[in-house]
Amino acid sequence: MYSQQETAKLQELTDRLLAGTKDHPFKKNEIEQLRDVLRFHEYRYYILNDPLIADFEYDSLYKALEKMESAYPELITRASPTQRVAKGLTKDFATVQHLVPMLSLENSYNADDLLDWDRKARELSGTEQIEYCAEPKFDGASISLIYENDLFSRGATRGDGVEGDDISTNIRQIRSVPLSAKFSAYGIQQIEIRGEVLMTKKNFRMYNDMLAEQNLPPLANPRNAAAGTLRIKDPKEVGRRNLEAFLYHVSYFTNTDEHTEINKALRTHSGCLEMLWELGFRSPQKERKILKGIQAVIDHCHEFEKHRDDLPYEIDGIVIKVNEIALQDKMGMTTHHPRWAIAFKFKARQATTKLKAVEFQVGRTGAVTPVAKLDPVAIGGVTVSSISIHNEDYIKEKDLKIGDSVLIERAGDVIPQIVKSLPELRTGLEKKIFFPKHCPVCKSELAKEEEEAVWRCINIECAAQAVERIIHFASKDAMDIRSLGDANIRKFFELGFLKDIPGIYQLPFDQIAGLEGFGEKSIGNLKAAIEASKQQPLHRLIYGLGIRFIGETTAKVLANAIDYLPDLKDKSLEALQNLEDIGPKVAGSILKFFQVSDNIKMLHELEKLGLSLKSDRNTKATSGSLDGYTFLFTGTLTKLKRSEAEEMAEKNGGKILSGVSSKLNYLIVGEDAGSKLEKAKKIPSIKILSEEEFIRLVNK
Ligand code: IVH
Numbered sequence: 001m002y003s004q005q006e007t008a009k010l011q012e013l014t015d016r017l018l019a020g021t022k023d024h025p026f027k028k029n030e031i032e033q034l035r036d037v038l039r040f041h042e043y044r045y046y047i048l049n050d051p052l053i054a055d056f057e058y059d060s061l062y063k064a065l066e067k068m069e070s071a072y073p074e075l076i077t078r079a080s081p082t083q084r085v086a087k088g089l090t091k092d093f094a095t096v097q098h099l100v101p102m103l104s105l106e107n108s109y110n111a112d113d114l115l116d117w118d119r120k121a122r123e124l125s126g127t128e129q130i131e132y133c134a135e136p137k138f139d140g141a142s143i144s145l146i147y148e149n150d151l152f153s154r155g156a157t158r159g160d161g162v163e164g165d166d167i168s169t170n171i172r173q174i175r176s177v178p179l180s181a182k183f184s185a186y187g188i189q190q191i192e193i194r195g196e197v198l199m200t201k202k203n204f205r206m207y208n209d210m211l212a213e214q215n216l217p218p219l220a221n222p223r224n225a226a227a228g229t230l231r232i233k234d235p236k237e238v239g240r241r242n243l244e245a246f247l248y249h250v251s252y253f254t255n256t257d258e259h260t261e262i263n264k265a266l267r268t269h270s271g272c273l274e275m276l277w278e279l280g281f282r283s284p285q286k287e288r289k290i291l292k293g294i295q296a297v298i299d300h301c302h303e304f305e306k307h308r309d310d311l312p313y314e315i316d317g318i319v320i321k322v323n324e325i326a327l328q329d330k331m332g333m334t335t336h337h338p339r340w341a342i343a344f345k346f347k348a349r350q351a352t353t354k355l356k357a358v359e360f361q362v363g364r365t366g367a368v369t370p371v372a373k374l375d376p377v378a379i380g381g382v383t384v385s386s387i388s389i390h391n392e393d394y395i396k397e398k399d400l401k402i403g404d405s406v407l408i409e410r411a412g413d414v415i416p417q418i419v420k421s422l423p424e425l426r427t428g429l430e431k432k433i434f435f436p437k438h439c440p441v442c443k444s445e446l447a448k449e450e451e452e453a454v455w456r457c458i459n460i461e462c463a464a465q466a467v468e469r470i471i472h473f474a475s476k477d478a479m480d481i482r483s484l485g486d487a488n489i490r491k492f493f494e495l496g497f498l499k500d501i502p503g504i505y506q507l508p509f510d511q512i513a514g515l516e517g518f519g520e521k522s523i524g525n526l527k528a529a530i531e532a533s534k535q536q537p538l539h540r541l542i543y544g545l546g547i548r549f550i551g552e553t554t555a556k557v558l559a560n561a562i563d564y565l566p567d568l569k570d571k572s573l574e575a576l577q578n579l580e581d582i583g584p585k586v587a588g589s590i591l592k593f594f595q596v597s598d599n600i601k602m603l604h605e606l607e608k609l610g611l612s613l614k615s616d617r618n619t620k621a622t623s624g625s626l627d628g629y630t631f632l633f634t635g636t637l638t639k640l641k642r643s644e645a646e647e648m649a650e651k652n653g654g655k656i657l658s659g660v661s662s663k664l665n666y667l668i669v670g671e672d673a674g675s676k677l678e679k680a681k682k683i684p685s686i687k688i689l690s691e692e693e694f695i696r697l698v699n700k
Contacts, residue, residue: 001043001280010040011052014061018053021060026068031075034065038081039178039280046176046244047282054690055635056669056677079151079180084172086235093165093231096154098144099192100251102161104336105137105319105343111298114320117342118294124339125327129293133270134300135284137317137343138246140198141227143171145247148190152179157230167230173239181279183253187263190254193276195247195283198313199226202638203242208414213549215367215454217390220419221411222314244313247281248273268323290323301344308346314411317345350409351384352422353377355402358389358433360440362464364472364546366456368439368446370395372406372418379410387416391453392435399423401430439464466500467493469546473501477552478544479533483526491515501544502602504530505609534610538565541611545599548589553643557581558590561658565613566603569594579658580634581642624652625700629665632657635673637691645691648698660686668694 002010014037020026026034041058045051051058062081069076076083108114121130142158155171156164171177174197183191199207199222207225208218219225229241250272255263265271270290276283291297301318308315322328322340331339357373369388376385387408389395398421400406405425410416438445439457441464446455457465470489474481481504492498497508509527512518539559543552550558557580562568568590576587593599607613631649633642633656640648645668646656657664660679667680668689680686689697 001047001278002040007040010037013037014041014053014057017061017064018057021064025071026064028068028072028075031065031068031072034061034068035077035080038062038065042081042175043178043280047280051690051692054669054688054693055671056673056688056690059673081179083179084175084239086169086172090169090233090235093157093167095159095163096156096166097163098156098159098161098251099146102142102144102158102164102194102251103333103338104161105341106337107317107343107345109345114294114298114301114342114344118297121322121331121340124331125322126330127327130327131323132291132294132297133268133273133288133321133323134291134297134304134318135248135273135288135321136246136304136311136315137319137345138196138198138248139221139223139314139316140196140246141223141230143167143195143197143230143245144251145171145177145193145195146190147181147183147193150180150182150184152177152181165231169235170230170232170238171245173235174243174245176282177245178280181281183279186266186275187255188253190252191250192252193247193281194249194251195245197226197230197243197245198222199229199241199243200312201314202312204414207241213551215452217394218414218417220409220417221414223411224419245282247276247283248319250276267325269321269325269328270323272325297344305346315346316349317343319343347380349380349411350407350419351377351379352405352407353384355400355404355406355418355421357402360436362439362441362457362462362468364465364468365548366439366458366462366465367454368436368457370433370435372400374406374408377408379408379416382410382416384408384410384416387418389418392455393453395433395435400433401426402433403427403430463493470498470501470504472546473544474504474533475544478540479536480540481529481533483522483529488526500602502605502609505534505606505611534612537616538612538614541565541606541613545593547593549586550590553641554581554586556643556646556656557658559615560656563615565615566594566600569600580632624654626652626654626698628653628655630655630657630663631666631668632660632664632676633668633670634676635670637668637670639691639695645694649694652698662686666694666697 013033017030017034017037038058038061041051041053065080066082069080069082108117118130122128144156144164145152146154152172154166155168156166158164172179201222204222204225211218219228226243229238229243232238265275270288273283273285273288277285289300291300297320304318320342322331328338328340333339354375355372356375359371359373361369361371363369369390372387372389374385374387376383389400398418400418400421405422407419407422408416409419435455436446439459439462442457442459442462444457444459444462447458448455467490470493471486473479474484474489476482484504489498492507497511498504509523513523537559539556542558542565543550543555558568561579573587573591576582576590577584603613626649631654633645637645649656660667660676660683662683662685664680664686666687666689667676668691669677670691677688680688
């Protein structure tokens with residue numbers, strides 16, 4: 001898309017414009033240069049995944065363009081990078097007709113299916129050996145885009161294949177879809193392109209984490225997340241979800257001259273993909289392969305399946321297409337699918353099974369979670385027999401009944417989920433799921449807060465909660481006392497050997513020694529693991545306390561903000577909210593925990609038993625390349641988890657600060673950085689780095 005020369009020129013222009021953002025307002029005739037530069041950097045970031053400037057530099061250029069456009073509104077164009085942002089909400093999506101019906105694909109599952117298909121293809125086309133183009137079968141939501149006179153003019157969902165919904169405003173939010181593209185260079189005035197909108201696995205995980213934080217059930221897979229997002233009526237929210245698009249098929253174009261050299265390129269499918277890539281689209285580029293004959297295709301499919309999980313997005317197979325468009329035309333199509341393409345489906349990660357019963361489990365916060373017990377079924381090498389069904393609303397929404405056939409899915413590394421029930425397979429014997437009114441363990445009445453979907457046991461003494469709290473405290477990401485294990489904790493609790501968290505450090509080993517399976521060696525290991533946990537850093541202890549909404553990252557922020565854990569009881573709601581990433585909900589939860597005197601008593605008990613409640617923030621190892629330097633992270637990091645980035649800095653001798661001040665050496669800015677960045681810009685001694693620059697600094 002951009003030659004080396006053009007890249008160098010645009011980078012030079014970037015530097016000049018960046019310098020300009022500080023010194024003087026731009027001139028009217030610089031507006032198009034600003035746009036060119038922004039488009040170039042969007043391409044580097046969203047298509048190539050290889051940015052050349054820091055996010056905040058992009059932001060300052062973007063803001064400069066916004067400023068110019070508000071000063072000279074007559075110069076705004078539809079394809080300006082600022083024009084992705086929509087004003088207001090979408091009412092209803094209009095129904096629109098596709099220029100060419102969006103057909104589906106025939107499926108194949110093994111080598112024999114492909115051999116059969118190839119035989120028919122050779123017969124139909126009258127060719128001895130066919131050249132195929134193989135590319136991933138992207139597992140997202142299907143879209144079609146129209147460009148007219150080099151401008152994006154419409155984006156639609158697949159719908160019934162003939163008509164879909166006009167989702168142009170939402171498509172404009174997807175940064176890898178160019179708002180303008182020079183199709184005229186190929187003699188094309190109007191073109192319709194098909195593709196798939198995806199949510200990467202990483203963004204999907206972040207999205208589900210966000211749902212979990214709000215006590216909402218997760219989505220089953222990135223495909224549902226992408227399809228759901230495309231239907232949202234708030235385009236800004238669509239923008240926040242960071243969708244991506246792969247374009248893989250040119251379905252229609254008006255062509256001026258068939259005989260030019262350029263149009264020869266469009267005589268093959270791979271040539272069309274090449275054109276899309278050249279024009280700045282994300283089309284399968286590294287991901288596609290030209291293969292001669294079906295055996296090469298079969299080998300490629302098997303090889304690709306092995307590496308399926310290495311991709312940052314989900315794919316569910318390979319699509320094989322006859323590469324010559326003339327041959328495609330000769331082969332034609334059925335009413336459902338083209339005869340010149342086939343999908344090779346990877347091993348399913350979905351399966352149907354029976355929902356046999358529902359059990360209700362009580363968690364450490366008292367939340368009562370229904371768990372579906374299933375007829376065991378293998379999906380992608382794992383046998384699934386029980387799945388959380390989250391809450392009462394979820395059961396209603398999915399229309400689940402005991403005895404139902406259900407479709408379940410294990411997408412990549414996501415915990416298996418029920419995708420849907422299959423009511424068409426009901427026999428009439430299915431039973432409604434009744435949510436209990438009382439705690440299944442302590443029998444006290446359950447309660448539900450107004451804005452919540454979760455029923456809770458609010459009896460502090462509830463045995464189930466006590467056990468779950470101990471299990472969480474000992475878990476891998478908290479105090480990491482692995483040899484204690486869930487089963488032992490339950491057993492010790494039942495036998496009265498362990499009733500609360502401090503009890504871990506007072507276990508009656510003389511009595512445990514009498515239990516079956518507890519020899520000298522295992523007791524020795526257990527003792528050592530418990531003893532070792534006393535040295536865990538404070539943030540792990542804080543996380544282990546299981547305070548609602550306090551995940552690992554917030555626990556680190558808290559550990560860094562205090563000298564002595566019980567001091568948190570004296571912090572005000574405002575003081576807590578001033579800490580990084582702590583909003584009113586989290587601050588309220590911390591306050592609530594530290595206001596309960598029994599909780600403070602428990603902390604002092606732990607202290608007496610040999611655990612430290614002091615922050616280790618001043619005693620961290622300070623040896624490494626970042627020795628003596630201070631760091632602060634702001635905005636959303638895209639490559640590392642915040643906690644990982646902080647750990648990286650600390651491991652190399654750096655120190656994490658909680659706010660911007662002249663003591664700060666480095667501010668690392670992620671996406672959507674806000675006030676901290678603004679404040680840091682006013683202190684000249686602070687170096688502002690992008691995430692990539694930070695990683696480079698650590699690796700130096
Ligand atoms: S080509 C006329 N290529 O799979 C041929 N489809 O199960 C149009 N899909 O409806 C389709 N990746 O939504 C094509 N590389 C790819 C694809 C792909 C995913 C989807 C597409 C299609 C569905 C069929």
